Amino acid sequence: MQQTKKSDQTILIFLSALTGLNLLQSYVTELIFDEAYYWYFAKDLAWGYFDHPPAVAFFVKLGSLLFNGELGVRFFAPFLFSGAIFLIWKLIDSPKKHEHTLLFCLLSGSVALLNAYGFFMLPDTPLIFFSTLFLFSYKNFLNKKNTKNILMMALSMSLMMYSKYHAFLLIAFVFLANISLLLNVNFWKAVGLSLVFYAPHLWWLSANDFAPLRYHFFDRADSYYKITYTTEYLLGLIGIMGFAFPWIYYSIIKTTNRNSFDRSLKFAVWGIIIFFLFSSFNRRTQAQWPMLIAIPLIIFTFRYALNHKKFRKGLAIASSVSLAVVCFLRLAMIEPALVPFSYETHGNKKWTAELKEKSKGLPVVFSNSYRNASMYSFYTGVDAFSLNDLQFRLNQYDLDTSELRFQHKKVALMINPEETPPSFMVRQAFKERKISGIFVNDFSSWRKVKIKTTAANIDAFLKPQNITLQNPYNEDIDLHQLKMYGIRLDRKKRILDTLNITMHHSKMSAITANSSLDLKVSIADSLPENSDAEFFRLAISENDLPCGFQGDIIPVR
Known part of the structure; x- marks a missing residue:
């Protein structure tokens, strides 16, 4: 009992410190482009957006009501991340876990890509928390199918889907591993209730002609297969777990299923891995897409370590190395001088201020860049728009009414300098990009025809x-x-x-x-x-x- 109490206190101290450090990093680190784009979402709250469901915009909006700047955008990310780690701890039901609390803290704090969602506010940030809540509620549901657990499972499923569409993969694979649930009326109560909770977004999709789904399934250009798509995906599976990846993937192979919950976790891991492997045959996969496998992998890895001393020692060393690298990279996001390359968090205040000066504070129309438009608007407060053409892709600027604010106004229009002589130019630190523009006295576009x-x-x-x-x-x-x-x-x-x-x-x-x-x-x-x-x-x-x-x-x- 004393060991359990001490262990729980250690977890709370760890999570409090982790939350504090992530809040500090949220405050001192400039936004990445996707965060600025979701800040743009949050300016006009809705039940959906072109690229994603609305959860990320909701948290950005709520945080921005409390704080200004980067901290407002990211304020809830540290709490969602720490909440997910706490739930993972609760999902590990071995009594031995209280003897190795520090190893759990080390492991959960060192999983490379997972840690980014401790302070970045991206769709995966609420997705990770609500997915962990779903697994927690699903485990409780298996033990006791009462009203409370039905409600929690329904709510967590809907909130996962409000975070990101591919949450469906985790839900589907978890249930496919326990097909007998299809005969359980309480399971269908949870599914039906989750659809009720999700109905506002389904209505939004219908009202907007299913624009996100039509784009992803019908309109978007696919890539010709390249072997690098698959090799990059496989390397990504290693990268997201950090230097402890041999121990992590070894543990899921060696762990035997103790119950239907274990079977569901393992089925979900392999199902998601295989799904995105096949996806890599068609297009480049992003590193964060299979990120949900990290939750069950942490559970299996830590549980296996509890009973294998040699494995536990190797895991601790590898996780320590991974944690050191993660900490260095997080510092490098703040201070560019620490690395020989630029990152998205470097120099955004500088290039946006320079562009505001050279464009004379006029509204700015970017060409094929929702990322630049949202970043510029965030740091300058000047209205910006992304004019998208067939060489690019549709996005939120095509779906909303922002175009109307620029009609018949004098604007600074960003152009291709190889086609049109520019009137001014600024340089972004990230990838040494150049942005060129001209002045247009009476801008008008008719993209919604x-x-x-x-x-x-x-x-x-x-x-x-x-x-x-x-x-x-x-x-x-x-x-x-x-x-x-x-x-x-x-x-x-x-x-x-x-x-x-x-x-x-x-x-x-x-x-x-x-x-x-x-x-x-x-x-x-x-x-x-x-x-x-x-x-x-x-x-x-x-x-x-x-x-x-x-x-x-x-x-x-």
């Missing part, structure tokens, strides 16, 4: 084909401001070439506000007989800006 067609394939446009232009704006759009192009795409939806499109005579010279216009268009160029094109879409260049995403993708044949 939509092109609707019933054409089944590209051949329909070889002769005049009916299309409909939909204008959602509160002002007329002069047709002379618009140039239409046909974009041919390969099977991975990458741009092959651009075709000129003729807009045939229309009685109307403009698309009136909040209305549609029917007209005929046709391809002005001849099509080559042999081509790798498999998809086609119409696009519009307004006021000589790069083409947007106005037309839907249709097959070539």
Whole structure:
């Protein structure tokens, strides 16, 4: 009893110190680009956003109401991280754990990528906490299927899904390992209740034409397979665990399942690893995607160490080395002089201040950079917008109404200096990037115009084909401001070439506000007989800006 009490006190002291250090780092470290983007989300709270569900925006907003600057954005990250570590400790039910409390602190504090979510506020930050809460509630549910545990499991599942869509993988693999739950009415109560909790986001998806899902499953360009995608993914599995990875992965192989909860944890680990391995055959996977495996891996590793002295000693040494490296890298995020390269947290205050001066404090329109737009706005307070074209991808700036704030204003427009002579230029420390711009006295873009067609394939446009232009704006759009192009795409939806499109005579010279216009268009160029094109879409260049995403993708044949 005395040992247990002392152990619990050690855990509380560790978590208090960890929370304090993470709060301090949150305060003194500049934002990374994704954090600035989620700060932009939080300026207008909603039940969903183009890239992610709303949990990260909620925590950013709540923290920003309490504190200004970086600390406000990140304030809840240290508490969510420490809460996850505490729940992991509770999930380890071996009485021997109280004899090795310091080893648990060392192990949980040294898992490399996991520690980043101790102060960065990213979608994975609440995801890790709510996923640990889900496993905690699931274990309790297996032991006692009462109302409290049903409610906790339902709530944790919905909050996981409010954090990040791929939380579904952990939920699915955990339940697939215990298929008998499908015959349990209390399990279905938990699932049904979680859907009720998640209904506001489902409604938001429906109201926004399922834009995030359509983009990820249909519109986005896929990559041609490269062996490096798979090797980078496998190396990432090592990197996220740190120098203790041999002990960590060895433990899950050697650990035998004691019960259905263990079976679910192990099934989830291998399921997530294999899922993203197959994903690497199609595109580059990001290191944080399989991050959820860290939770069960810490549990298995620590439990195995309790009964194997030699393993325990090696784990302690490797974790100590990993912790030292993690601490150094965290210091390097604050002080650039410690490393021979720049990171995202370096120099953002400097380049944004310089750009504000050179752009004369005007609203800034960035080209294909939601990251720069949100970072610039965060540090300067100046309104910024990301104008996205077909060379980039859709994001929150395309979904919301921010474009309207820039119409017919004098702005600083960021451009490609190889195509247009710039009026000014600033340099970012991160990757030595250059940002060039010009001044535009009357900026206008019509990115929300939509092109609707019933054409089944590209051949329909070889002769005049009916299309409909939909204008959602509160002002007329002069047709002379618009140039239409046909974009041919390969099977991975990458741009092959651009075709000129003729807009045939229309009685109307403009698309009136909040209305549609029917007209005929046709391809002005001849099509080559042999081509790798498999998809086609119409696009519009307004006021000589790069083409947007106005037309839907249709097959070539």
